[in-house]
Amino acid sequence: MTQGLRSGGGLSFCDGYNSGVAAVLEYEHVAKTYRSLFRRRSVCALDDFSLSVEQGEIFGFLGPNGAGKSTAIHLAMGFMRATRGSGQLLGQRFGYAPARKRVGFLAENVALYHQPVKDLVRFYGALNGMRDPELAKRTSEMLEVLELRDVERRNASKLSRGMLQRVGLAQALVNDPELLILDEPTSALDPLGRVAVRELLLRARASGKTVFLSSHLLSEIELICDRVAIVNNGKLMRVGRTPELLESSEESEIVATGIDGSNLEGATEEGNEVSFVVKRADQRRAIERIWAGGGEVVRVNPVRRSLEELFLELTEDNSSRASQQKSNRAANGVA
Ligand SMILES: Nc1ncnc2c1ncn2[C@@H]1O[C@H](COP(=O)(O)OP(=O)(O)OP(=O)(O)O)[C@@H](O)[C@H]1O
Numbered sequence: 001m002t003q004g005l006r007s008g009g010g011l012s013f014c015d016g017y018n019s020g021v022a023a024v025l026e027y028e029h030v031a032k033t034y035r036s037l038f039r040r041r042s043v044c045a046l047d048d049f050s051l052s053v054e055q056g057e058i059f060g061f062l063g064p065n066g067a068g069k070s071t072a073i074h075l076a077m078g079f080m081r082a083t084r085g086s087g088q089l090l091g092q093r094f095g096y097a098p099a100r101k102r103v104g105f106l107a108e109n110v111a112l113y114h115q116p117v118k119d120l121v122r123f124y125g126a127l128n129g130m131r132d133p134e135l136a137k138r139t140s141e142m143l144e145v146l147e148l149r150d151v152e153r154r155n156a157s158k159l160s161r162g163m164l165q166r167v168g169l170a171q172a173l174v175n176d177p178e179l180l181i182l183d184e185p186t187s188a189l190d191p192l193g194r195v196a197v198r199e200l201l202l203r204a205r206a207s208g209k210t211v212f213l214s215s216h217l218l219s220e221i222e223l224i225c226d227r228v229a230i231v232n233n234g235k236l237m238r239v240g241r242t243p244e245l246l247e248s249s250e251e252s253e254i255v256a257t258g259i260d261g262s263n264l265e266g267a268t269e270e271g272n273e274v275s276f277v278v279k280r281a282d283q284r285r286a287i288e289r290i291w292a293g294g295g296e297v298v299r300v301n302p303v304r305r306s307l308e309e310l311f312l313e314l315t316e317d318n319s320s321r322a323s324q325q326k327s328n329r330a331a332n333g334v335a
């Protein structure tokens with residue numbers, strides 16, 4: 001069994017993010033097929049899925065509904081076995097119970113015992129080997145940070161969905177785990193709760209912890225994740241550092257003055273500046289045309305997409321928005 005350390009010449013299942021840093025979570029050609037009882041129907045939830053999450057990063061795991069995110073997470077937690085392939089969690093094969101104790105896990109649908117909130121958080125800390133006075137201190141801290149003080153004596157079964165998700169986060173974090181695996185941790189939270197969790201995760205990273213989270217809240221992912229993976233139909237579509245993923249190597253945005261933007265499709269005007277997007281191959285000719293027409297080029301930058309645009313491009317090829325943008329860019333080509 002490997003220890004999850006990637007050497008320069010060895011097999012690597014990531015995008016070469018930080019060679020030599022320990023992988024805390026690694027999938028190696030994993031496939032998972034769910035079969036119905038009589039095997040009449042089967043669903044391939046993951047297919048030849050390889051990914052490596054490294055120590056100290058916040059890693060965003062994205063994909064549309066049914067893409068296979070929760071399946072990948074449940075495999076890592078050892079709740080079920082892969083149909084093919086293998087993986088490691090904190091250097092141990094998936095399913096090795098002692099490794100799981102070092103992980104803080106939040107399920108997509110939080111289901112907790114019908115107990116008072118404070119007792120529940122203490123219970124999960126104790127389950128992972130914590131004892132007083134450390135246990136009491138961490139429980140208090142978690143209740144404070146997740147703003148659960150007012151409901152600490154209430155039974156978890158009586159809480160709203162958002163409050164329940166906060167309790168789920170408190171139980172995942174109480175034992176100060178090395179690795180946090182969070183399946184849609186902020187889906188039910190109000191904006192204040194989301195900011196609090198964002199700060200919590202950034203603090204966790206600052207103290208050397210690793211965070212692996214799935215989410216549909218792309219703007220949040222864009223804000224805090226060092227790297228992002230996008231999965232669709234059980235296949236890894238793209239993985240990389242967030243800023244690099246969002247920078248297109250194929251298109252440039254040109255900003256110019258002294259030109260008429262009205263005959264450039266998709267052009268936007270702000271003051272006397274006109275901005276438009278061209279294919280990288282057409283960039284030079286577009287600039288020459290601006291000059292020939294007496295205009296000035298103010299700046300040329302690689303196009304930066306939002307994570308939402310990249311997501312739609314990779315998961316929804318025929319979305320109207322993606323095709324509209326494509327046709328604008330084609331129209332601005334100087335062929
Ligand atoms: N227990 C199960 N039995 C049969 N099929 C399942 C089971 N769990 C998941 N699936 C199927 O596997 C595929 C992946 O599901 P999964 O829950 O991993 O997706 P997801 O990316 O987490 O989606 P969401 O964003 O909706 O949470 C889907 O087609 C789903 O219907």
Ligand SMILES: [Mg+2]
Nearest residue numbers: 069070071108
């Ligand atoms: Mg899911």
